[in-house]
Amino acid sequence: MRVIVDGAGVTVPEGVTALSAVRAAAVGLPTLCHDDRLSPVGSCRTCLVRLDGHVVAACVTPVTEGAQIQVEQDDLCRLRHDAVELIVSALPGHALEGDTELARLCRTLDIGPGAAEPARGQDDSHPYVRLDRDLCIACGRCVRMCAEVQGTFALTLTGRGGDTVVAPGTGGPWAESDCVACGGCVDTCPTGALTEPGLPLGTRSSALTRTRTTCGYCGVGCALDVLTRDGEVTAVKPAHDGPVNRGHACVKGRFAHGFLRSPERLTRPLLRRGSRLEPVDWPEALDHVARGMRAAIAEAGPDTVAAISSARATNEENYLIQKFMRTVIGTNNVDNCSRLCHSPSAAGLTAAFGLSGGTDSFDDAEHADCLLVVGANPIEAHPVVGARLLQHVLRGARLVVADPRRVGLAEHADVHLRARPGTNVALFNGLAHVLLDEGLADLDFLRRRATGLAELTALLEDYPPGRVSEITGVPVPDLVAAARLYGRAERPAIIYGLGVTEHLHGTDGVRTLSNLAILRGAVGTGRGYGVNPLRGQNNVQGASDMGALPDLLPGYAAVGDPAARARAERVWGVPVPRTAGLRIPEMFAAARAGDLRVLWVVGEDVCATDPDTNLVVAALEACPLVVCQELFLSETARHADVVLPAASWLEKDGTFVNFDRRFQRVRPALSPPGQARTDFAIVQALAATLGADLGCPTPAAALAECGRVAPVFGGISHQRLDQEGALAWPCPDAGRPGTGKLYLDRFATADGLAHLAALPYLPPGESPDGDYPFILVTGRRWAHYNSGSMTRRTGNLRLDPADRIDVNPADAARHAVRDGDPVTVESRHGRATLNARITDETAPGQLFCAFHFPASRVNALTSGHADTVTSCPEYKVTAVRLSPGGPP
Ligand SMILES: Nc1nc2c(c(=O)[nH]1)N[C@H]1C(S)=C(S)[C@@H](COP(=O)(O)OP(=O)(O)OC[C@H]3O[C@@H](n4cnc5c(=O)[nH]c(N)nc54)[C@H](O)[C@@H]3O)O[C@H]1N2
Ligand SMILES: Nc1nc2c(c(=O)[nH]1)N[C@H]1C(S)=C(S)[C@@H](COP(=O)(O)OP(=O)(O)OC[C@H]3O[C@@H](n4cnc5c(=O)[nH]c(N)nc54)[C@H](O)[C@@H]3O)O[C@H]1N2
Ligand SMILES: [Mo]
Numbered sequence: 001m002r003v004i005v006d007g008a009g010v011t012v013p014e015g016v017t018a019l020s021a022v023r024a025a026a027v028g029l030p031t032l033c034h035d036d037r038l039s040p041v042g043s044c045r046t047c048l049v050r051l052d053g054h055v056v057a058a059c060v061t062p063v064t065e066g067a068q069i070q071v072e073q074d075d076l077c078r079l080r081h082d083a084v085e086l087i088v089s090a091l092p093g094h095a096l097e098g099d100t101e102l103a104r105l106c107r108t109l110d111i112g113p114g115a116a117e118p119a120r121g122q123d124d125s126h127p128y129v130r131l132d133r134d135l136c137i138a139c140g141r142c143v144r145m146c147a148e149v150q151g152t153f154a155l156t157l158t159g160r161g162g163d164t165v166v167a168p169g170t171g172g173p174w175a176e177s178d179c180v181a182c183g184g185c186v187d188t189c190p191t192g193a194l195t196e197p198g199l200p201l202g203t204r205s206s207a208l209t210r211t212r213t214t215c216g217y218c219g220v221g222c223a224l225d226v227l228t229r230d231g232e233v234t235a236v237k238p239a240h241d242g243p244v245n246r247g248h249a250c251v252k253g254r255f256a257h258g259f260l261r262s263p264e265r266l267t268r269p270l271l272r273r274g275s276r277l278e279p280v281d282w283p284e285a286l287d288h289v290a291r292g293m294r295a296a297i298a299e300a301g302p303d304t305v306a307a308i309s310s311a312r313a314t315n316e317e318n319y320l321i322q323k324f325m326r327t328v329i330g331t332n333n334v335d336n337c338s339r340l341c342h343s344p345s346a347a348g349l350t351a352a353f354g355l356s357g358g359t360d361s362f363d364d365a366e367h368a369d370c371l372l373v374v375g376a377n378p379i380e381a382h383p384v385v386g387a388r389l390l391q392h393v394l395r396g397a398r399l400v401v402a403d404p405r406r407v408g409l410a411e412h413a414d415v416h417l418r419a420r421p422g423t424n425v426a427l428f429n430g431l432a433h434v435l436l437d438e439g440l441a442d443l444d445f446l447r448r449r450a451t452g453l454a455e456l457t458a459l460l461e462d463y464p465p466g467r468v469s470e471i472t473g474v475p476v477p478d479l480v481a482a483a484r485l486y487g488r489a490e491r492p493a494i495i496y497g498l499g500v501t502e503h504l505h506g507t508d509g510v511r512t513l514s515n516l517a518i519l520r521g522a523v524g525t526g527r528g529y530g531v532n533p534l535r536g537q538n539n540v541q542g543a544s545d546m547g548a549l550p551d552l553l554p555g556y557a558a559v560g561d562p563a564a565r566a567r568a569e570r571v572w573g574v575p576v577p578r579t580a581g582l583r584i585p586e587m588f589a590a591a592r593a594g595d596l597r598v599l600w601v602v603g604e605d606v607c608a609t610d611p612d613t614n615l616v617v618a619a620l621e622a623c624p625l626v627v628c629q630e631l632f633l634s635e636t637a638r639h640a641d642v643v644l645p646a647a648s649w650l651e652k653d654g655t656f657v658n659f660d661r662r663f664q665r666v667r668p669a670l671s672p673p674g675q676a677r678t679d680f681a682i683v684q685a686l687a688a689t690l691g692a693d694l695g696c697p698t699p700a701a702a703l704a705e706c707g708r709v710a711p712v713f714g715g716i717s718h719q720r721l722d723q724e725g726a727l728a729w730p731c732p733d734a735g736r737p738g739t740g741k742l743y744l745d746r747f748a749t750a751d752g753l754a755h756l757a758a759l760p761y762l763p764p765g766e767s768p769d770g771d772y773p774f775i776l777v778t779g780r781r782w783a784h785y786n787s788g789s790m791t792r793r794t795g796n797l798r799l800d801p802a803d804r805i806d807v808n809p810a811d812a813a814r815h816a817v818r819d820g821d822p823v824t825v826e827s828r829h830g831r832a833t834l835n836a837r838i839t840d841e842t843a844p845g846q847l848f849c850a851f852h853f854p855a856s857r858v859n860a861l862t863s864g865h866a867d868t869v870t871s872c873p874e875y876k877v878t879a880v881r882l883s884p885g886g887p888p
Contacts, residue, residue, distance in 0.1 A: 267674025354748025375499015555710025
């Protein structure tokens with residue numbers, strides 16, 4: 001429609017506000033309580049305009065066709081000036097010292113500082129958010145940010161009239177509030193009432209260098225602007241044009257960068273001499289590794305050397321590591337932590353649909369009318385995705401949560417399916433049974449685009465709701481209600497996590513979950529948001545995409561496939577070994593059996609995070625040469641013979657692939673400390689020490705070469721990413737965009753069809769019994785990341801200072817355990833000591849803990865049981881017993 005702004009016509013969409021129309025006409029208009037991401041409130045009166053003769057707040061007033069808006073009339077300018085002056089007059093003088101929205105506005109309006117006495121005090125209790133109450137103008141932007149973007153509802157406005165001020169809703173200090181430190185309130189605050197320690201009021205942004213990069217914690221792939229000064233990070237800001245985060249971030253990406261300058265960072269290579277690790281220079285360390293590798297190959301063959309590549313490292317680094325192992329050593333013994341995480345997703349999604357990744361672009365989740373969130377806790381583990389999902393539910397989408405625990409999203413669910421850990425396949429078969437039984441399947445889609453219906457229908461006869469309820473503990477009405485919500489939705493979505501994969505039958509879980517989307521025709525069609533794993537590490541998708549896997553080359557071509565090998569051999573110029581290499585657990589088993597001579601561990605703390613710690617340690621002790629490439633002296637590094645100091649994600653150049661298959665650029669904001677080097681440089685140097693040339697002089701060259709080995713990435717380059725921001729694979733063609741939504745024409749399976757799977761429920765590896773009566777579930781907490789090596793060395797430690805084990809109140813009472821008490825947990829494999837946290841988030845008979853503090857030795861408890869298809873550990877089910885008190 002057309003409206004007139006200060007006499008000039010401008011075209012705007014129907015229903016916009018006067019503010020949007022004024023902006024569309026490029027006329028300046030101040031605002032203080034407004035943020036485009038938030039609902040408008042019209043409280044600050046600084047955006048007054050005249051609309052069809054009436055003075056109105058532009059931000060809250062809609063306009064209609066032909067509306068006449070006046071902005072730059074003298075009386076309006078005065079009204080707005082007076083509104084700002086009134087606000088400033090109530091503030092102390094230092095209010096205009098910063099580079100804030102308010103200070104900038106005052107400069108343009110020529111308004112000087114107020115002279116109010118500071119009276120309301122500050123709240124410095126929180127490590128990352130500072131409140132100066134005297135600068136608060138009660139615009140409420142922080143409150144709305146916390147509610148409407150983050151979804152935590154931690155903040156409120158308290159007091160009356162001119163004394164109104166933001167405060168945590170719980171009362172008391174900020175540090176004890178529900179705040180999850182996403183930083184959104186700080187970013188939207190127009191006055192500097194809310195600041196972060198790195199950017200106190202008065203910081204001039206012009207003094208800072210800004211580097212756009214991609215977060216190196218989880219797989220969401222938030223675009224971040226890293227602000228540095230004199231070689232130090234001062235702050236990290238979420239990028240407003242970040243394709244997934246859209247200006248949002250979480251406590252880790254936004255604030256947890258203090259580890260960078262920790263005095264414990266490794267700055268020199270270390271070499272074991274007797275029981276000590278002593279600093280040496282690079283040539284000596286590399287020589288030692290090269291000699292060990294050469295000797296192993298000469299005496300026992302290349303398959304006695306193995307590498308664990310890092311999902312924390314870049315694509316280019318992973319590409320180089322697998323190329324090194326295959327071409328310089330001559331073995332396929334290379335794997336990455338996808339093994340511990342979503343290898344069942346890779347196997348299951350490939351079998352069902354053809355490609356090893358989620359089926360859709362995350363943006364499509366916001367078009368879904370029903371979300372089925374299974375075994376994932378995005379509020380804590382993928383907070384930016386969790387916030388977007390929660391907002392979508394608050395806007396009206398239906399939500400089914402399947403998780404044994406009352407996780408954050410469960411509080412907003414229409415149905416919460418609290419199936420017993422390890423019973424997913426029965427649960428999904430039960431849901432599928434109801435879909436078919438109630439005529440909710442899309443028979444036309446099934447006829448045209450899927451296969452396996454007859455076998456599945458026959459199998460599902462054994463999964464009527466009553467039996468499924470007995471296996472899972474889910475009441476029949478809940479099961480039926482969930483199936484109907486998913487089954488009747490126009491555009492249903494499946495989002496899942498490790499609660500599906502980290503099981504004895506994790507791949508079966510992925511297959512039977514995928515069945516639901518296939519039955520509904522909600523994958524590979526315009527309807528619905530398919531089946532999407534919330535991949536874990538920043539670059540776990542990429543590490544696997546790059547071929548850091550024992551059976552797959554870059555782009556998921558099988559090492560056993562002669563055509564695939566030939567393509568790689570043409571680029572690499574040497575033969576590629578044809579037999580699949582060892583998976584991570586097989587590497588440890590080989591080491592214990594005396595069959596592994598060299599284990600090179602890059603960026604994975606296997607002694608803290610792999611299951612059954614005692615056996616992992618035994619493996620490292622049995623292996624003659626263990627090389628650990630790390631930021632810190634991790635548990636694994638302590639057991640190594642050579643420790644190589646590595647650069648972190650903020651110190652390197654390359655790309656990551658996030659959970660929805662997007663390649664994004666990673667750029668160095670700092671140089672690595674001391675003699676630490678990027679993993680890229682270390683691999684190159686090691687190859688050179690062995691007399692080999694890996695080519696690929698730069699990360700950009702490595703990605704370009706990878707595109708020649710794996711045509712699905714052929715259209716992706718650093719240069720293109722620098723211009724376009726993000727590209728989702730498959731992207732074979734430099735002239736075409738990437739592919740967010742997969743399979744619109746056909747599935748990528750050999751027959752082009754989606755494959756239903758008829759798989760029976762099989763019990764988990766361990767079940768509770770008289771000796772070990774509890775099921776222990778392990779997973780994540782919001783403030784720490786995996787081994788905790790980075791987050792424990794930041795202010796996050798103040799937010800979550802210790803490991804706790806969640807115990808249901810009924811179990812706590814029975815064992816005479818009070819909140820905070822130390823308890824000893826024992827499994828058939830080991831023992832751990834943690835403090836109890838009493839909560840009904842965990843069901844009776846179940847316990848939950850994270851594994852972020854290696855000293856608690858949680859993974860001494862977990863078993864060697866693993867997914868029968870992919871060897872992904874059964875971290876989610878361990879039979880344990882609990883006793884009050886710490887170690888004897
Ligand atoms: N803050 C934080 N964020 C992280 C990480 C971190 O360490 N800390 N790690 C990153 C990594 S590597 C990963 S892989 C992701 C993981 O992200 P998620 O998969 O969301 O993480 P988890 O907490 O391990 O497990 C998810 C849920 O599975 C549930 N569950 C357990 N057993 C079952 C079951 O049998 N059935 C069902 N339906 N559910 C079950 C658990 O109760 C838990 O709530 O997070 C990433 N993000
Ligand atoms: N009980 C239990 N255990 C689990 C899980 C569970 O749910 N329960 N989840 C499993 C899952 S899903 C995963 S992914 C694993 C994660 O396990 P890990 O991969 O071991 O954990 P992280 O702490 O992410 O990182 C490993 C190490 O990499 C180092 N590092 C970080 N960046 C770089 C880099 O750029 N280069 C190098 N060379 N090193 C770097 C860090 O200092 C850290 O010590 O844990 C698994 N362990
Ligand atoms: Mo993971």
